[in-house]
Amino acid sequence: MGAAGQDQSTLFRGDDAELRLKDAKSVRGTPARTMPAFILGEELADLADHDPRIVVATADLANSSRTRDFANRHPDRFIDFGIAERNMITAAAGMASCGLVPYVATFASFAGILAAEAIKTDCAYPRMPVRVIGHHSGISMGFYGTSHHSTEDLGMMRPIADLTVVCAADANQLRAILRASVDHPGAMYIRLGRGRDAEVYSTVPDDFAFGRATQLRDGRDLTIIATGSQVHASLAAADRLAEQGRSVRVLDMHTIKPLDEQAIRAAARETKAILTVEEHNVIGGLGSAVAEVLVSEERKPFRRHGILDEFSLIGPPAALYAHYKLDADGVTDVANGLLKEIN
Missing domain, CATH: 3.40.50.970 (Thiamin diphosphate (ThDP)-binding fold, Pyr/PP domains)
Structure with a gap:
């Protein structure tokens, strides 16, 4: 009790x-x-x-x-x-x-x-x-x-x-x-995440299908491809970037395998850059999977964002997300950095 x-x-x-x-x-x-x-x-x-x-x-x-x-x-x-x-x-x-x-x-x-x-x-x-x-x-x-x-x-x-x-x-x-x-x-x-993940979907999505990404927001300047806990942070970052005049597409790549290659290729054709965001090592996870698709496409500015190739620190989750820029502020900062590079 x-x-x-x-x-x-x-x-x-x-x-x-x-x-x-x-x-x-x-x-x-x-x-x-x-x-x-x-x-x-x-x-x-x-x-x-x-x-x-x-x-x-x-x-x-x-x-x-x-x-x-x-x-x-x-x-x-x-x-x-x-x-x-x-x-x-x-x-x-x-x-x-x-x-x-x-x-x-x-x-x-x-x-x-x-x-x-x-x-x-x-x-x-x-x-x-x-x-x-x-x-x-x-x-x-x-x-x-x-x-x-x-x-x-x-x-x-x-x-x-x-x-x-x-x-x-x-x-x-x-x-x-x-x-x-x-x-x-x-x-x-x-x-699954820690069981305290903020709401992304207000209702149970009735169009869910394995292997088919969900586009949560459209845009032309940048595509953020996120998975799991980082979908909410990426949506929040896209909102902040919109306030700065940036047009950002957000894809929820819920299925890592089989991967929705068609959605990735469309993003490469239709937006200026791609950023992957995941609560995982940047090696071997979502970023690597997306890179394997992009390597056969026309070259596009691309960045993997997550935990660098290191053992993560120990501390309260909120502090760790902030440290690794896996909260809304951090994803916004990383996205802005990529956009400035391509401009």
């Missing part, structure tokens, strides 16, 4: 529409209902109400991922493996081979990095419909340090054949991803 008698499960689920977290600097008063990680269990439970194939597992993180909400409603289809991430994913592949659709959740550093081999060999290679959910990705674990930061997972997941890789920007998009994932063929890696 909280200080005012507030049930903590209400905090995580966001049942109280007026409830707001108090850490204004890190959270900025984000409504609990808009927190991606915190609606994960609820949405999966809703899907499971109508689909007996869906099972959910966690590696001792039922509260952090809120898969506890699934366990409360479907206890016979929920397994907590304890701190055994690779075993969990291998077991999920076994469940999938029996006709189930397993969703397994743990920190992204343990899912996409520690258990990469299990994802490759046990899930992707035999094309098992396992959905590995890596939550608290990037630098969102803050003080937990390098072992819990996940700035390499996209680079590890992208080269795995027959693996779909997708990043949720907010709670409503996560709902769309989960709904679209149930009958999607093969294995999937779903990357």
